[in-house]
Amino acid sequence: MTAFLRDLKTASLLTLLLALLLGGAYPLAVWAGAQLCFPRQANGSLIRDADGTVRGSTRLAQAFPGPAYFHPRPSAAGAGYDAANSGGSNLGPTSRALADRIASAVTAFRVENHLPPSAAVPADAVTASASGLDPHISPANAALQAARVAQARGLPLARIRAMIAAATEGPDLGCLGDPGVNVIRLNLSLDASPMLP
Amino acid sequence: MNAPLDWLQLALFCGVLLLLTKPLGLYLSQVLERGRTWLDPIVGPLERATYRLCGIEADREQDWFGYTISLLAFSLVGLVLTYLLLRGQGRLPLNPQHLPGLPPHLAFNTAVSFATNTNWQSYSGETTLSYFSQMVALTIHNFTSAAAGIAVAAALVRGLARHSVRTIGNFWADLVRVTYYVLAPLSVVLALFLVAQGTIQNFQPYVAVRPLAAGTAGAPKIAQGPMASQVAIKMLGTNGGGFTNANASHPYENPTPLSNLVQMLAIFALPSALTYYLGRVVKNQRHGWAVWAAMFLLFLAGVLVTWHAEAAGNPIHQRLGLVAADGNLEGKEVRFGIFNSALFATITTDASCGAVNAMHDSFTPLGGLVPLFNIETGEVIFGGVGAGLYGMLVFVVLAVFIAGLMVGRTPEYLGKKIEAYDVKLVMLVLMVLAATILGGTAWAARTDWGRAGLNNAGPHGFSEILYAYSSAVGNNGSAFAGLTASPADGDPHYDVTLALAMLVGRFLMIVPLLALAGNFAAKRLVPASAGTFRTEGPTFVVLLIGTVLLVGALTFLPALAVGPIVEHYLMGAGRLF
Known part of the structure; x- marks a missing residue:
């Protein structure tokens, strides 16, 4: 003792x-x-306006509604893209809720990008990421959204494709990880390009 | 999907791990066997000051009982301190979000979780814990529970190597030396590397954001905090408790594929090096490498199954119009893709880490089965720091015993007879752990509170419960995270039963093993003869792998059959729940 x-x-x-x-x-x-x-x-790789207002982080997805922006992956973080409450859906492979959510996301993706009803949709476009804040989309996903964005902004498609290429990150050291298009950087470069009248 | 590049990444990971094993093992031997290291000029004075201040007689070795009592006393003090800090969080500094103290059951669960090196997260980091709680209450356990694990492994290895003595080392010296010479310096380097890759390290309040797209609703905030310092040790110490809820999938916690590779290596580096330490101390380096080889082959098999299952994807979702070649991307990050998510999931459950860079709950049934099975083997595939080696040595003793039975001779291990007392201790460990996992799962699955926490129905719901108790007993800490263990209505059942499971998994493993170490240290050497079963070479590796798989399979196959295995066939048939 x-x-x-x-x-x-x-x-x-x-x-x-x-x-x-x-x-x-x-x-x-x-x-x-x-x-x-x-x-x-x-300090979080923050994006600031000229007056210092924080507009987001280059590493964290945020919502980009409307046809004129590239859309990030669906998010299960909080009410969606909540950078103070990260997380995935945690729905399993035989979950009806997950299958229903994917089915409606597939339809929405085809409609908004004017794809035929039989078009195969990149998996990352309709599945929620692990963190809910994944800043990347696959190059295939970005390519399918390019025509919509070009039309909405009145910019030539070739210009949009060049921006996608410039916003593509990875693989690290030429072999690590999968290449991804950083949606935040891509949309920032869109906003920096003047739209045609 | 780029299969050749994925194979290259696998080869790169395995190659670097192999290269790290010997130098790091040699360094660990210097630290644990009180030799000289190149850090002596800087760390030596701090080490001696620590001994003086705390009244530690570092040169006085302890017998197994004294070693155990010291370890239990230290764990108890840390547990109580963390419980009190979490309860009083609201009155403590560095709390810019003004988060309140944790309720008793959640504080208990979290304190036990970190004191036992489990780091199961019943809480959600960025919405529950202040910077002070993360930094002080949790980070000290990230270091000390890891150091204590290595200390126990060292004590067991010494017990095997020595003969006709009573002592197995000094707990306090082992703890302090591992922390000061190994974990702390490596953590500083790793943390700064992670910051360079994009991990945050600051004390600012959460940042308010005006979204880039006009018309976005709400007033979003970005969580901040001293993250890198905690993430570094969470990997090196195979703790796994994330700073954020999303853990290593969060773009701040694990920003790039390169940071991902380094974090995976950080999980495996020390457990792998400890096999070299084993070989060195028992003066049979080939035995150390044989144990390494058994671990490596089990690891490789797990990676290949998970990778294949996740790349094949989910036929239910593919019928909805997804590109089939993309695999199962629900709950995964684009920058890691299928391969690095599968590799990380295998590593984090082979080891007792439990950090995740993808959500295991959303894996395909077979992809999720591998992490679950890895945990249920007792996390001996490299395993937790220290815990992996001492867990594997349980199987080594059992394998040698079985080999002895097969050829009808008294089994010998490293020149010592394995006797009834040793085998009883080993079986006690294995049976208590299995009974706690299966008993806890059965109880929760049959009760209302158990089923209320589920996020999925059907066999997947059962898998969530089985995973929870496996993870708690195995001190892993990863989860089928859909399970809500700390519900909003405050029902404490999961928090309390899982905490008890973690305590069983940690201390009913450590105490019998230290007794085994003491018993082995006291044995006399018997000269090797022609009939001695050799504990090196391919025959031994195969026998060891067989023992691990057989014990795991026989014990857990029935439970796995009604969880992931049946779900696999139901998924093929297109059934939804």
Whole structure:
């Protein structure tokens, strides 16, 4: 029993010391290094207006309604694209709710992009991502949305395709991961191009 | 889908893991066997100051009982501290969102979850926990529960290597040295690398956003916080508790395919290196590599099955008009794709990590079966830091015992006879864990509170419950995350039973194993003879893999049959629930 009490004392002292070192000094050291070397990333890769208003992050999807923007993947984060409540749908492979949701998303994707009713739809366009904040869509998905956006903005299709290519990221080191089109960067470049009158 | 590139990525991951094993294993040996390291000039003074301050006699070795008591005392203190910090969160600093204290059952579940290296998240990070809670209450456990796991593995390895003695090391010295020399320095480097890739590390309140598209409803906010420091140790310590609800699928927590590769390596690096440490300490490096090979082959088989199942996709969804070649992308991120999601899922459940870069709940039935089965083997495929090795050594003892029975000789392991007491301890561990998983699942599946938490109906709902108790007992922490363990009406059943399952999984494993370590340390050496079963080479690897699969399959196959296996056939038939 005395041995256990002595252990409890050692454990308490060590826990407090480690709380200071690992719960205090360690995150502060990383914070200092991060703010010094990589301030943009450490603060969320935020997009700001000229007046400093935060408009989003280049790494996090947000809702882009309407035909004139490329649409990100469906989101199950909060009420949709909630960057303070990330998450997926967690619906399983035999879920009726999931099958129904995918069926209506497939129809909507074909209608808004003027595709024939039999056209195969890229899976990423109609499935919710894991985080609900996936900033990427597949190149195939972007290609199918390009004509709609070009029409809505009165821009030549070739111009839109060049923007898609410029917003495509990956694979890292030439082999890691799948290539993805960053929807936020793509839509930012759209807004930076003047529409035809 | 680009299959050749995917194979290249698999080869790259395996190659780097293999290359890391020896140097990191040598370094671990220096740290655990009190040798010199190149960090001595910086860390040495801090280490000695720590011993002085806390009254630790680092050079006085403990017998197995003393070692166990120290470990239990340390775990108890950490658990109580975290419980109190979470309960009092509302009155503590660094809480810009003014989040209130956690209710008792959730605070208990979370404190147990982190103290046992499980890191099951009954809470949702960014809506429940303040920066102070994440940094202090949780991060210390990320370090110490991992260090304690490595300490237990080291104690068991010493017990196997020594003979005719009572002592197996000093718990406090093992804990402090692993934390100071291994986990903390590696975490600093990894955290800064992750920030360079895009992980955040700040103390700002959540940022209000004016959306880019005009006419978007609501006033969205972006969660912030000291994320990188916690993510680094969550991987290295095979903890897995995410800073955010979406864990390593969140674009801040795991921004790029490169950060993903490094995080996967961070999960496996120390467990893999510990097999080298085993070989070195028992002076039989080929035995260490044989254990590594058994782990590696089991890992490879798991990856290939999951990858194939997810790439094949879901025929129900494909009939709705999806491009079949895209595979099953529900609950996955585009930048990781099918392959890296399948690889990560296998790694995180082989190890007791439990971080996820894709939602396992939305995997195909067979793709989800592999993570579930990995956990149910006891996470011995590289496994948690320390926990993987000591779990695998249970199977090694069992395999040697079975081999001895087959040839009708007294089984010997590393020059020592395996006797009835050893086998009883090993079987105690295996049976208690299996009974807790299956018993907890059966209880929850038969009760209203158990079924109320489900997000899916039919066999998939049963899989959610089975996964929850497997993950808790296995101290994994990943989930079929649709299961709501902490419902809005405050029903505490899941929180409390899962917390108890985690305690059983951690301590009813560790205590018998330390007893085994003490018993082995006291044994006398018997000279090897022609009849000694050799614990190296292909025969041993095959026997070890067979033991792992046989115990896992016989114990859990019936439960898996009514969960993922039947769901696989129902999915093929197009049934929906």
